[in-house]
Amino acid sequence: MDANNLFSVEWTYLRPEMIVLGGAVLLALLDLLAGRRLPRQLFGWLALVSVVLAGAAIWQNIQTVGQPIGFMADMLRIDSFGNAFKLLFVSGVAFTFLLSFSHLQRDAIPHHGEYSYLLLIGLLGAMVMASSADLITMFVGLELLSLSSYILVGIRKHRLASNESAFKYVVSGGIASAFTLFGMSYLYGLSGTTNLHEMTSRIGQAANSGFGAMVLISFVFLVAGLTFKIAAAPNHMWAPDVYQGAPTPVTAYLAVVSKAAGFALIVRLVLLAYGGVLTEQGQSLLLTELSGYLSIIAGLTMMIGNLMALRQVHLKRLMAYSGIAHAGYLLIPFVSLTQLSFEQVIFYLLAYLVGTFGLFAAIETISRDQRTEELKGFAGLYHRAPVLAVAVTILVVSLAGLPVTAGFFGKFYLLMSALANGRYWLTAIMLATSTISFFYYFGFIRQMYMRSGETEASVKIPAGAAFIIGVAALATLLGGLFPGLPSEFIHQHFNSGFDLGGIMKPGE
Amino acid sequence: MVNNTLLSLITFSPLLVIVVLMFTPKQMVGTIKTIGVLGTLLPLIMSLMLFAGFDYSAGLQFIERRDWIKIPIGLDQNGSLTFFPIRYEMGIDGASMPLLLLTAIIGTLAAVGSWQMKRRLREYFILYHLLLIGMFGVFSAQNLFLFFLFFELTLIPVYFLLGIWGYAERERAANKFLLYNGIGSAILLLAFIAIFVQLQTVNFGELQQVLTNPDDPLSGYLSPEYRYGLFVALFIAFGIKLPIFPFHSWMLNVHVQAPPPVVMIHSAILLKMGAYGLLRIGINFFPDQAYEFSVWLAVFGLINIFYGAVLATVQKDLKMVLAYSSISHMGMVLLGFAAMNSIGFQGAIFQLVSHGLISALLFFIVGVIWDRTGTSTITELGGIAKSMPFISGVFLAGALASLGLPGMSGFISEFLALMGLFGAMPLHAAIGAIGLIFTTIYVLRAVLRAVYGPTPSRLTRLADAQPMEAIPLVVLLGVIILIGIYPAVLSDPLQKTLDSIVPVVTGIGG
Structure with missing residues (x-):
């Protein structure tokens, strides 16, 4: 169903992207022409409306798209893989806007016009990342997301911390982009194409005709660059500083949307580009050597994140390490590829999304109330806002991976696939580090229930934050009691036409 | 098959109390206490009904099976998802029924013991009933998954109960509790998922069938080495809970720092979950490996007995004496398991129930003494028998039960465990018997010094037991004596279940 020219494109399937782009353009024009005269919340609401509309359009695509549809030689590819990720992005950005309203109101974020349309542009970048099957559009999507994030992080330009983190983010992000691009150039050089589906077999041939080392070099550079977006070792160092300096909604956005987009890109790129490379025994290199590299990264990331989080008292830094x-x-489903890896990643991301966003909404509420972004702001919360404290308890228990929450099943699935593939030491690291994580997640519980705060006054929770926390806690519990529902939903709606290289074809 | 919902009703009846408590204003302290205490009667009455209706000639009974979770495990030829159903499966047999009943009894008595609690009562009772759900669930679950969920469910309430209502060093104790048990749970989860991934079932009955029947087609999936690894993993996971010697330090902190009712629950029930898991999942599923490992079971058991006993003789704090005594008594459970025969297992389960009752009794009394005198240090006490004759008398009786006086439950359980072990490892059993002498020394040293002797002037006017305190004392002591003089009350229901485990074990071991 490939379209050869712009006129035979079925544009209707691109509605989600078009809506987001249109919303961003409209907001930019409004801001330019009438920025000062309009009520500041208007931008947020307009952006939220376009995000919701885009979500509806994605939903419609999910209902109607059967087989993947490629546009312009797979420059963009509307398939269930992309759709699933796009739904995650859209809900993440919608949460971000909900969380921002109180911020916008207080004028804590200046330039509300820019703020709103930059978030939309970032969303567009993420959507392109998730649905492109071509190096060029992939990189364009990546840069759209990155560049808009750099500005969002530094949008409070009169604050030193905000500037500092924006600067750090730009510099380390630039380096990471260079690494990615360098790796991509090897891929292009070896295969002579930027189309990932053509690349699969060509890279395989190249590897077998004496260019194996080159293939490995490209892999190492690509992965080194892409770990930046998902904040994994060795490119994780920026996260705590950047998270700390950014406005809280932007931090949440970076922690969820940006990270998920990175995963979408890595999954498609790595599986398609390297899926065709076989070892001498005829096994896929992804299942043998490359997954060895990935498992080292996964193990290191788990250990660094959890160990460093132990010592954090600043909430956003804590969340950065938790992220x-x-x-x-x-990264575990990646290391132990099975037919279910996709479902597992989406389920886990879903649990992570609600858990993290709910917790960020709580952090935003508390840090406004207590004027501190440190963990001790949560002290005595149970006496001040019991419902909020119970909701936060559910969320941290889920992030720690204890039953009966969505986070538990997320981890359960990952463990299952790792064990089924015989990845014992990785499983051991995962379990050991999860146990370590109890410590800092229960730090919230210790503060809320066992310490006394400075005041006993009840906490005022903004409507947006209350909505997010409520939805998140409820979803977390439901996901824990009936984990079959999301799994089945994910499978029914997203598994058809799921074609990522040779390894994960259905029915194998 | 018709589903029997009695076990679910028992397990989730505390939920009703939780909901009622949530809507009770927290100023109504008396009402909260009354609801919290009377609420525990619901599961107790139903457990007694279950006990009355228990069929001694049947194995697993009161079975309930419902569809619950579907775990995606792969794709079929058409690319649609294949699910593995994890059912909600409850049931009870001779090994779990006594422990369930014990949980219900201690659950009520410890709630009565909570009458003295003063701070944040509504939260306290909500968490307390949440803990009850977890404990009932552990003993009624009939698959690995449900077992694990309930096992974990006990973790969070205990963390809160310990961290909020404990004594001075409560937070440290709570953290340590979380760390050790978190590691234990992680290992447990690892073993469970490994079993599930390899054998594609989590149901207890099916697993026993697959794992102990060499002809079963799935049986070959697990090499003996793999099984041995799993057994050792389970041993460590449950050993932390039990606790076994190198992993015990968290339990001392809990026993010293937790409020008295929580200690009662903890030492009477929560430690037993480890032993129950070891029998139900470890030994039951991997009999060959357990048999190979049985010498180590005996060695660890002996270490526990002597380590606990020796250290108990030098403690200054009554709570520490009792905590070390628990370690020592849990060693006897391990000896019973190590015997790998019917008598030994019977002794082990007797010991679980008996120690549950005795330690609940003793910790309750220590709590009462603390309440009156503000201390539990042995040297600061003394001569309290004059002002508190009733409590002191029960205390002494409990101590005698603990050291294994014939006619009380402690004697019969230790006797059975050692007798079982004599059949298998006479030397280890003989050494174990020497441990009993130590028990006599440390128990009598602590109790006699605290209860008799000269009375310090500030201890002359202590009030004896209130009615609310007398109930648990009388009930516990009564049951201890009942088991001591009429052990059939326990051994009859046990027999059928042990028969289903034992032939498998001895059939291979010879």
Whole structure:
């Protein structure tokens, strides 16, 4: 169903992207022409509307798309893989806007016009990353997301911390992009194409005709560059500083949307580009040597994230390390590829999304209330806002991976696939580091229930944050009691036409 | 098959209490206490009904099976997802029924013991009932998955109960508790998932069938080495809970720092979950490996007995004496397991129940003494028998039961465990018997010094037991004596179940 020219393209399937792009353009024009005269919340609401509309359009695509549809020689590819990730991005960005309203109101974020459309552009970048099957569009999507994030991090330009983190983010992000691009150039040089589906067999041939070392070099550079987006070792160092300096909604956005987009890109790129490379025994190199490298990264990431998180007292830094640890867990289905890896990644990301966003909403509420972004702000919360404290308890228990929450089943699935593939030491690291994580996640519980805060006054929770926390806690519990529901949903709607290289074809 | 919902009703009846408590204003302290205590009668009455209806000639009974979770495990030829159903499976047999009943009894008595609690009562009772759900669930679950969920469910309430209502060093104790048990749970989960991935079932009955029947087609999936690894993993995971010697330090902190009712629950029930798991999952599923490992079981058991006993003789704090005494008594359970025969297992389960009752009794009394005198240090006490004759008398009786006086439950359980072991490893059994002498020394040293002797002037006017305190004392002591003089009350229901485990074990071991 490939379209050869722009006129035979079935544009209807690109509605989600078009809506987001249109929303961003509209907001930019509005801001330019009438920025000062309009109520500041208007931008947020307009952006939220376009995000919701895009979500509806994605939903419609999910219902109607059977086989993958490629546009312009797979420059963009509408398939269930992309759709699943796009739904995650859209819900993440919608949460971000909900969380931002109180921020916008207080004027904590200046330039509300830019803020809103940059978030939309970042979302567009993420969507392109998830649905492109071509190096060029992949990189364009990556840069769209990155560049808009750099500005978002530094949007409070009169604050030193915000500037510092934006600067760090730009510099380390630039280096990571260079690494990625360098790796991509090897891929292009070896295969002579930027199309990932053509690349699969050509890279395989190249590896067998004496260019094996080159293939490995490209892999190492690509992965080294891409670990930046997902904040995994060795490119995780930026996360704590950047998270700390960015406005809380942007931090949550980086921790969830940006990270998930990185995963979408890595999954498709690595599976398609290297899926065709076989060892002498006829096994896929992805299942043998390359997964060895990936498992080292996964193990290191889990250990660094969880160990460093132990010593954090600043909430956002804590969440940064927690996010690093989760990136490590999320690499496990990659290391132990099975037919279910995709479902596992999506399920885990879903659990991570609700857990992290809910917790960030709570952090935002507390740090506004207590004027501190440190863990001790949570002290005595149970006496001040019991419902909020119970909701936060559910969320941290889920992030720690204890039953009966969605996070438990996320980890359960990962463990299952790792054990089924005989990845024993990785499993051991995962279990050991998860146990370590109890410590810092229960730090919230210790503060909320066992310490007394400075005041006993009840906490005022903004409506947006309350909504997010409520939805997140409820979803976390439901996901833990009936984990079959999301799994089945993911499978029913996303598994058809799931074609990522030779390894993961259905029915094998 | 018709589902029997009694076990589910027992397990989840505390939920009703939790909901009622949530809607009770927290100022109504008296009402909260009353609801919290009377609420525990629900599962107790139903457990007694279950006991009355228990069929001694049947194995697994009161079975309930419902569809629950579907775990995706792969894709079929058409690319659609194949699911593995994890059912909600409850049931009970002779090995778990006594422990369930014990949980219900101690659950009620410890709630009565909570009458003295003063701070944040509503939260306290909510968490307390949450803990009850977990404990009932562990003993009624009939598959690995459900077992694990309930096992973990006990973790969070204990963490809170310990961390909020404990004594001075409560947070440290809570953290240590979480760390050790977190590691244990992680290892447990690892072993469970490994079993599930390899054998594609989690049901207890099916697993026993597959793992102990060499002709079963799935049986070949697990090499003996793999099984041995699994058994050792289970031994460590449950050993942390039990606790076995190098992993015991968390349990001392819990026993010293937790409020008295929580210690009662902890030492009477939660430690037993480790032993129950070791029998039900470890030994039951991997009899060959358990048999190979049985010498080590005996050695660890002896280490526990002597380590606990020796250290108990030098402790200054009554709570520490009792904590080390628990370690020592749990060693006797290991000896019973090591025997790998019917008598030994019977002794082990007797010991679980008996120690549950005795330690609950003793910790309750220590709590009462603390309440009156503000201390549990042995040297600061003394002569309290004059002002508290009733409590002191029960204390002494409990101590005698603990050291294994004939006519009380402690005697019969230790006797059975050692007798079982004599059949298999006479030397180890003989050494174990020497441990009993130590028990006599440390128990009598501590109790006699605290209860008799000269009375310090500030201890002359202590009130004897209130009615609310007398109930647990009388009930516990009564059951201890009942088992001591009429052990058939326990051994009859046990027999059928042990028969289903034992032939498998001895059939191979010879």
